[in-house]
Amino acid sequence: MPTTEVQSRREYPPGALSLRCLMQRALAAFALLLAACAAPAGAPAPAPAIPTAARLEPLSATPTPEASPTPWDAPEGRPRYLLDVDIHYSAARLDVRQTLILTNPTGMGLRQLPLVVAARWVDAFELGELRVGGQPWTQYAFSQGVMTIALPEVLAPDAALHLELDYALRLPENPGVLSATRRQIHAANWYPYLPPYLPGRGWLIHPPGLVGEHLSFAPADFEVTLRPDDPGLVLMAPGARQDLDAGARFTLPGARAFAWSAGPAFLWLDAESAGIPVRAYIYPEHAQAGQAALETAAGALALYQELFGPYPHASLTLVEASFPDGLESDAFFFLDQAYFAEYDGTVRNYLTAIAAHETAHQWWYSRVGNDQALEPWLDEALCTFSELLFYERLHPSQVEWWWQFRVDRFNLEGYVDSAIYDLPEFVPYVKAVYLRGARFLNDVRKLTGERALLAALRDYAARHAGGIASAEDFFAILDEHSPADLANLRAYYFKP
Ligand SMILES: [Zn+2]
Structure with a gap:
């Protein structure tokens, strides 16, 4: 498609775009569509040192949390994330209380623990307090997007650790995977997380590149409570939903990541695919395109179950987004509003192709993970x-x-x-x-x-x-x- 056509569809002045968005606009200008956006580029963050073996007394163990098993992964030892989020919508601010219960996956005693804090790459993260084992703790350091916590005592192999973090996220207005735009909040890569640990390689942490995604995730169990200050906000998130007096709680076991969105003006459409509920959250002006995206995702889900094996989650949610292209997450994906706006009533368009592509990421990203920085073809080519x-x-x-x-x-x-x-x-x-x-x-x-x-x-x-x-x-x-x-x-x- 001609460049002018591509540019005219974007609402954002060029000056408002991040480097990543500019790259993706260039991509769109070539009409080379591609989903799976990266976090904004930034200066490389050195990976923390691989922990050295040590033998000391383990911390008093917190019991490994109960978690619902999924058909494809035993819950034992999976990290558990409890995230309680106050949404200050008009201020573009989230106040988060996070509990992370983890067991030491390294097979060695741990003196320090890395958490990946991708929100720091967009200057969105403000830490209030860290507590380790219930006690306020200040022995940590940030290096770009990695927070390294010096533990009070060596954490024995398979011992559990209970971390709590209180922090604020000031969401950038520039459209991106972590942002607050005119239409909605996009929340991907928003909370500090424990990176995967690969025996023989260490923690899987890479710095951002100029292109692509650099984050990889290990399966975890999520319980996320979203409390909006505006009761009119539509909360869009994966997993089982429980409505609360103010807000809702979402439970998602066996997921690599938890992404969500919230905005004042969305409609939703429902379908079912091989027993899996599929929901699309759409801008009201895009109802017809939304129905097409929903049907594509539902059809693709059923087909890929037949071709590739079981779908790894209990539901699938797709959300129209105001950042370029799309982004996969577990049981959830974002899809660019431009594809909805350009929908032509056929299947010969990016809306259809990319809705199928993002659905496939539920197998090639969510079910089977890969090193997204060094071997991105393993999910993207598939x-x-x-x-x-x-x-x-x-x-x-x-x-x-x-x-x-x-x-x-x-x-x-x-x-x-x-x-x-x-x-x-x-x-x-x-x-x-x-x-x-x-x-x-x-x-x-x-x-x-x-x-x-x-x-x-x-x-x-x-x-x-x-x-x-x-x-x-x-x-x-x-x-x-x-x-x-x-x-x-x-x-x-x-x-x-
Ligand atoms: Zn992709």
Whole structure:
């Protein structure tokens, strides 16, 4: 689409846009759509040191919390987040009381503990008080987006720790994944979280890149209470909802992250897909497009359950957003208002393709995690290829259109396995990781046959559910199922 058309659809003056948004506008100008937005770029944060082994007395253990099991991950040892949020809507401010109950996952004694505080990248985070084991505690330091807490005593392997943080979030107005715009609050990457711990590698923490996402998450259990100062606010969040006198509480077990939104003017539409309730929250002027997005998500959910295995959550919620493109979270995703505004009554558009793409992230991000900074293709190429499967199965007459619109009209280059630090601009990043990634998987299918590829994807989803999978894991399973040698294809698409 012409650049002018793209620019005219945006409500925000260029000066109001973050670097990330500018990159994504450039992306949109090339009509290379891509969901899964990154947090704003910032100066790299050094990763905290990997904890050293130590032997001292464990802290008096807090009992491991009860949590509802999900079909795909045992709850034992999962962190538990209790988040109580006062929403001061017109002031664009959240006051948060957070309890984080965790067990030491490292197999070593821990002297210090890292929490990732992504809200610091947009200068939104103001810490009031930290309490460790119920006692006020000041032994912590921030380095960019990482808060390292020096623990009062060494935390033994598998011992539990009870942290409480009181903080305020002053939400930026610039449209982004953590922001308060004219239409709504977007709350993604908003609370301090415990990063995944990978045996042999340590804490999985990466600095932001200029493109893509750099955060990875381990499954946890969430209980989030949203208390708006305006009873007219529509609260939009994943999980089981319990309405309170003022506000609502949402319970989401076995999720990597918890994102939500709130705004004064939304309508909602409901569907059900293979027994899973699906809800879309839409701007009132976009009801028809909202129905289309809802139907796409519901259809994609049923299809991907059939192709990839069980959906990992009990419901799915999608929310129209006033930041570019979209963002996946667990049982939840944001989708750009521009796609709704441009909806043309057909399935030949980004609204449909990206709604299917974001739904696929419930398998390739939520069910199976990956290192989003170093191996972003593992979720993004799979989700782009999943779009193709959606069109092939549900709209077979539009498959040629999908290839042309989404992939073939672009001059593609770049390694599929590029890290977010390898490519300094968003367009080359999307071409390499998403679009060449989809071509790679399609070529794998040609070589192995669809039955073998889908069997491998189901196996990958099942074996790595709840974990952080690597390219090595993916190829090990693919090789088990593939009657063909994939070496030449890998040499063509991947780094030498
Ligand atoms: Zn994506």
